[in-house]
Amino acid sequence: MNSPETSPSPDSSSLRSAELRRELKQKIPELLQLERLIRNYPQHLNAQVELMLQVQHLHLPLYSITLGTTDTSAPTLLLTGGMHGIERIGSQVLIAWLQTLLERLNWDSHLQQQLAQVQLVLMPILNPVGMYLNQRSNGNGIDLNRNAPVNAEGDVPLLGGGHRLGTFLPWYRGKKNTPMEAENIALEKLLQKRILDRSFSLVVDLHSGFGMRDQLWFPYAYRKKPIHNIADYVALKLLWERSYPNHTYAFEPQSIHYLSHGDLWDYFCLQARSHQQSHFLPLTLEMGSWAWIKKRPRQIFNLAGLFNPQMQHRHARVLRSHLLLLDFMLAATLNYQNWLPDSKQRELLNQTAKSLWFN
Structure with missing residues (x-):
């Protein structure tokens, strides 16, 4: 079971024994690699321990890392990964x-x-205990992405849609x-402190395990009606497709x-x-x-293989294949005023969303 504790310093890793x-x-x-970056680039990184989580004989830190400007009027990009501990590839890409x-x-x-003009915030390992235990849920056996106080307005998949x-x-x-x-x-708390008071905030949460292709999903998951700022999502989708017409993501x-x-x-x-x-525009990257598995079917007999590439060359390909997307998200956040729709464009984009997804 995991339990919250306070931590005075992000460098508690130096106190760990060799064992x-x-x-x-x-x-x-992944945690050791992240801590190595924190130690090696202190001039660029502001690292905070948001929480210490206990598992067996260890205390594992939940890190947040901030780069860029401290100007509270600047737009913000938040990148998260590892919400499901078994889906390591999201943390590894970040x-x-x-x-x-x-x-x-x-x-x-x-x-x-x-x-100097944008704030970048990362939580690369949201579920360190789940990752340590090699399981989807956290240390309390709870799926972090089924845990919010929101109920679906319709039928959900048996078990997979969340259960009690x-x-x-x-x-x-x-x-x-x-x-x-x-x-x-x-x-x-991190969102309330650094995200929700900004003029513009974009989020990309990295997952794996659904489908044959990489997909960029946006809310809502609890209802089939369009989200209130659907026009912003359509504008971002069109911006991405105009900038990189040969992309392979489903948006x-x-x-x-x-x-x-x-x-x-x-x-x-x-x-x-x-x-x-x-x-405020959160996106989930679902790596297919x-x-x-299709290229290496025996991965199906390995729990980690259901969610992560197992061959070294394929793993390296995945690590580099999303770099362009993350660079784009950073540039789109910085330049949001150049592509967000005005009131006239918004109505047209609302109609576009209906014809694409909500007929």
Whole structure:
């Protein structure tokens, strides 16, 4: 079971024994890689421990990392991964992109100028206990993305849409009328502190395990009706497609695939709307792990193989294949005023959304 504790410093990793470091290298090397970046690039990174989570004999930190301007009027890009501990590839992609970004900041004046005008926030490992235990849920057996106080307005897939039967089955939401899990509360506090008061905020949450192709999903997951700022999503979709016409991502609302209870980004969208934050755009990148299984069918007999590429060359290809997308999201956040629709365009884009997805 995980339990929240306070932590005075993000460098508690230096106090670990060699034996514990060897164990982490075996079970959660992503955490050691992230901590190495924090140590090696202190001039660029502001790292905070949002939470300490206990698992067995270890305390695992939940890190948030901030780069760029401290100007509270600047737009913000939030990148998250590892919400489901078994889906390691999302954290690995974020850490690989962060390493590239940090190295470029040492010599790339254009990137330095970009980050002087935008805030970049990362939580690369949202569920370190789940990753340590090699399971989808957190240490309490709860699926963090079925844990928010939001109920679907329609039928959901059996079990997969979220349930309250118990921790012995995946996709468990937690008990009714109880607070969200500590990891989700830490993320909510981070959003309230750095995201929801901004003029514009874009979010990309990295997952894997659905379909044959990579998909960019946006809320809502709890209902089939369009989200209130659907025009902004259509404008972003068109901007991406004009900029990179040979891309392979499907860009669409999650609800056209299935509904679910307790979706965390639905909850944060509703929170943003209550804060009058009209330009809050969370996206979920679902990396199509079925394609990896198709190329290596025996992965189906390995739990990790259902959600992560197993061959080294394929793993390296995935790590580099999303770098362009993350660079685009950073540029789109910085230049949001150049592509967000005005009132006249908004009506046209609302109609476009209806014809694409909501007929």
